[in-house]
Amino acid sequence: MQGDNFNKPDTMFTGNLSGEPIRVKIIGVGGAGTNAIDRLKLSDLTEVHLASVNTDMQALANSLVSEKIMIGRGVTRGMGTGGEIALGRDAVEADRPALEKLVNGCDLVFIVAGLGGGTGSGAAPLIAELAAAQGALTIAFTMLPFTFEGGRRKKAADEAMGLLRKSCDAVIPLPNDVLLQTEGDEATVLDAFGMADDWIRRAIQSICAMLLKTGLINQDFSSLKQVFVERGGKTVFSLGYANGENAVQQALDDLLLCPLLHIQEYSKKADNLLVQITGGTDLTMGKVNQIMATVSEKLGCRDNIVMGATIDESRTNSVEIVVIGTTVLSKKSNYEKPPAAAVSHNSDEPLVLDEPEQAEALGKTPAPPEDFTRSRYEVHESKLKKKKQQANLFDQNEFMFLSEEEQRGFFDNTERNLYDGEDLDVPTYLRRGIKINLKE
Amino acid sequence: MSQSKIIGAVEIGTAKTVVLVGELVGDSTCNIIGKGACSSQGIKKGEVHDFKAASNCTHAAILAAEKSAQVTIDSIxxxxxxxxxxxxxxxxxxxxxxxxxxVGRQDIERAVEDAKCKQLPVERVYIHHIRNPFYLDGQQVDEPLHMEGSRLEVGYWSVHGSERKLSxxxxxxxxFGLNVEDMIISSIAAGSMVTEESEKQAGVLVxxxxxxxxxxxxxKDGYIVQTGVIPVGGDHLTNDLSIGxxxxxxxxxYLKLNYGHALVNKKARDEKVWLIGDFTIGDRNLPRFAICQILxxxxEELFKIVKKELGRLGTRDYLPAGVxxxxGTSQLPGIDLLAGExxxxxxxxxxxxxxxxxxxRGPDYSTALGLLHYALTGHQDGDVQQTSSKGLLRKVARMLNLNFS
Known part of the structure; x- marks a missing residue:
């Protein structure tokens, strides 16, 4: 009897339950993107579709992905772009209908591309635009070229990043310079790229797991969209994993030591935060609380956090944390304030103050000579703000934790230090690809 | 005592603000009668980053210096x-x-005018015009007046800076209520203290x-032929370590000062150092090898940049007295070996x-000492090369000084 009831398609029950599934598509663009997609092995997520887009016929033919789209056959005759960004763009324009069909009907689109080359830098922003135009939540993972690959590729990558930031809901850059750091001395090139793939896999898997699996704390698609309300800002992205007895603490340490948190492409603070915790059956609410408290404190976000926690039976004794955050450009002043102020801060009041007003508000505490400064030259607000944080910094020094100011990187609000196209404030070892091995 | 003048030599450094008080007696003697120092705040990469913090520490240093000398400084x-x-x-x-x-006096003047006439974009001002030797028909001469020749050439190394940053x-x-008498770029001030005349003649890089x-x-040949600033210093070493x-x-x-070394010692691959060393929470051990690698x-990059900036002047033949x-950062062990290499x-x-x-005598004071040296030689009317453009220099400082009456 009951069985019958379930098998009938038009009962109230089934009608409600099946609904429209969320359609997720992961698109690899260009050579690096296609390679990454090929190596992407998502465990038990059958709902996710993979697709490759490339101008190079040979590379595409070797791809293992089922949905392959060859673009720009008329432009490059199937031979790749040879690093010409204009060619990459032309190729997309030529095959616009096919790409529209590719993203049509998707709710969530991940774009994986290596920037700096022709197809990746040229085509990825346009594909993102198409996906966003038809309403999909678009998240791009971009691999940035090594510094030693030269200034031209870096410039191309920077330009493409700018375009992607405009059309994507979040752009997560993975600089190759940093990837090299995470591997040991004996790591091969393959290992380093494998690392990038692994990061992309974990991030995608976390987001998908949050949406598609039923978790301890469940999140739906609309709440995910909440995190990515505004485009154009920098993102925060970090992964932490540990197993064993003290897994929660170790995973948190791993998360905060993630090299991606310490480079300039990323913001150190987020306005909106997505936290996905995956653990075994022993993941308790207490542990979840501990993780959330630390993450929100360290990343300075209290207002808008979307959190999901899923249980995976095979992962007893282990915890994985993935954090993706976005910053809201217009509210920048908000997250730069010390946490104490942020708590008492009334989020309803207008956040964008006129510069003089803000300077006054912040300058009130120190002695009057400030007026003298302002009368002649306006002082940039960051200078005033720093002063206020100083007090905070001294409190922190008593403990052996990273203080806010220190985490933000010492040269963050000074002029960029360009020499021959390289920013000298960025550590040399990163730019030269020298591996620093912290663990033996 | 009416002839004596109390001057303060101030170096607002990124790490430390140093003030020396000198008493100029007559035209030939400068007695150092006081000193003051304060760790700097609000200065990054040599530039004022936070005006209030920078003022506070500079004023503290000047006060300390005045107190130790028990005088009031006339000018800075x-x-x-x-x-x-x-x-x-x-x-x-x-x-x-x-x-x-x-060669007549007006010929020299014309050549000098010609060399200095290059206009700067708005918001930039000349700080120094440093004269290099005269060439008379291609022959280097120290004093061309009354010599015979048809074509007189002169070169100037001119240093200019952003008006806003200087002000x-x-x-x-x-x-603080003091006027800036003169500005001197740090490299020249420090250079004048640590080199000897013979080295300047032979060719030396400071x-x-x-x-x-x-x-x-x-x-080179006793003249300043090139100066420059590369905005990289000890702070970058610390920042690199902190990120790495x-x-x-x-x-x-702490790690930089205690365990840093400019050279990577392959043998000490496995040496570990403690981050804090007192078994506090959060203490962990780090490979010393990694520290040295980062430094x-x-x-090495810094020296490469210097070499590139020097171009053809950076050769062993041109600079026999070396570097x-x-x-402060020169106190890092092994840095001389790395620099030489x-x-x-x-x-x-x-x-x-x-x-x-x-x-x-420490490295902290060499720039401030150089300033005093400069102040002294600037008061003499002799033909010291680096002060040959004294008049203009004064003007710049005066132009940027605010009025205090």
Whole structure:
């Protein structure tokens, strides 16, 4: 009897339950993107579709992905772009209908591309635009070229990043310079790229797991969209994993030591935060609380956090944390304030103050000579703000934790230090690809 | 005592603000009668980053110096650094006008005018015009007046900076109620202290690796032929360590000072050092190898940049007296070896001359001492090369000074 009831398609029950599934598509663009997609092995997520887009016929033919789209056959005759960004763009324009069909009907689109080359830098922003135009939540993972690959590729990558930031809901850059750091001395090139793939896999898997699996704390698609309300800002992205007895603490340490948190492409603070915790059956609410408290404190976000926690039976004794955050450009002043102020801060009041007003508000505490400064030259607000944080910094020094100011990187609000196209404030070892091995 | 003048030599450094008080007696003696120092705040890469913090520490240092000397300072000589300082070499030329082909005073003036006439973009001002030797028909001459020739040439190494950045520093001094008498770029001030006349004649490079910037000056034939600022210093070493080892700045600084070495020692691959060393929570051990790798990469790059900036002047033939390292970062062990290797020059650590009092001989004071030296020589009317453009220099300082009446 009951069985019958379930098998009938038009009962109230089934009608409600099946609904429209969320359609997720992961698109690899260009050579690096296609390679990454090929190596992407998502465990038990059958709902996710993979697709490759490339101008190079040979590379595409070797791809293992089922949905392959060859673009720009008329432009490059199937031979790749040879690093010409204009060619990459032309190729997309030529095959616009096919790409529209590719993203049509998707709710969530991940774009994986290596920037700096022709197809990746040229085509990825346009594909993102198409996906966003038809309403999909678009998240791009971009691999940035090594510094030693030269200034031209870096410039191309920077330009493409700018375009992607405009059309994507979040752009997560993975600089190759940093990837090299995470591997040991004996790591091969393959290992380093494998690392990038692994990061992309974990991030995608976390987001998908949050949406598609039923978790301890469940999140739906609309709440995910909440995190990515505004485009154009920098993102925060970090992964932490540990197993064993003290897994929660170790995973948190791993998360905060993630090299991606310490480079300039990323913001150190987020306005909106997505936290996905995956653990075994022993993941308790207490542990979840501990993780959330630390993450929100360290990343300075209290207002808008979307959190999901899923249980995976095979992962007893282990915890994985993935954090993706976005910053809201217009509210920048908000997250730069010390946490104490942020708590008492009334989020309803207008956040964008006129510069003089803000300077006054912040300058009130120190002695009057400030007026003298302002009368002649306006002082940039960051200078005033720093002063206020100083007090905070001294409190922190008593403990052996990273203080806010220190985490933000010492040269963050000074002029960029360009020499021959390289920013000298960025550590040399990163730019030269020298591996620093912290663990033996 | 009516002839004596109390001057303060101020170097607002990235790590430390140093003030020396000198008493100029007559035209030939300068007694150092007081000193004061204060750790700097609000200065990054040699430039004022937070005006209030920078003022506070500078004022504290001046006060301390005045107190130790028990006098009030009349005027200030200020050292300048920062990436906004740029230099260029300009040539001037004049045809000798007299019919006997004897160089006259007005010929020299015309050549000098010609060399200095290059206009700067708005918001940039000249700080120094440093005269290089005259050439009379291609022959180097020290004093061309009354010599015979038809074509007189002269070169000037001109240093200019951003008006706004310069006035930032001047306002720090003005806010204390003092006027800036003169500004001198740090490299020249430090260079004048650690080199001897014979070295300047032979050709020497002085590299002042400070906390926020690296200032350099090249001497050849007794003249200053090139100066420059590279906005990389000890702070970058600390920042690199802090990012690379993922520790905070305080710990990074501690590691740099205690375990840093400019060379990577392959043998010490497995040596570990403790981050804090007292078994506190959060203490962990770090490979010393990694520390040295990070420092080595940064310094090697710095020396490469210096070498590139020097171009053809950076060769062993041009600089037989090699390179002299001064500044706080020059205290890092092994840095002289690395510098020698990377620059391919004889490298040594610069020292202030022996007549300087023991307590002032350290690298902290060499720039301030140089300022006093400059103040003294500037008051003499002799033909000291680096002060030949005295008049203009004064004007710049006066122009940027705020009115205090």
């Amino acid at each position: 000589y200020l050292a300048q650094t920062g990436r906004h300082l740029k230099g260029s070499f300009n040539r001037g030329m004049a045809q000798v006008s007299s019919s006997h082909n004897i 930032d520093q001047i306002r720090v001094i003005n806010a 590299l002042d690796i400070g906390c926020g910037t690296t200032d350099y000056v090249v001497y 080892l993922r520790v905070n700045r305080k710990h990074a600084e 080595n990469a940064r310094l 002299k390292l001064v500044g 990377a620059l391919n020059l004889e490298a040594s650590l610069g020292r202030s001359p022996d007549w300087v009092q023991e307590g002032l």
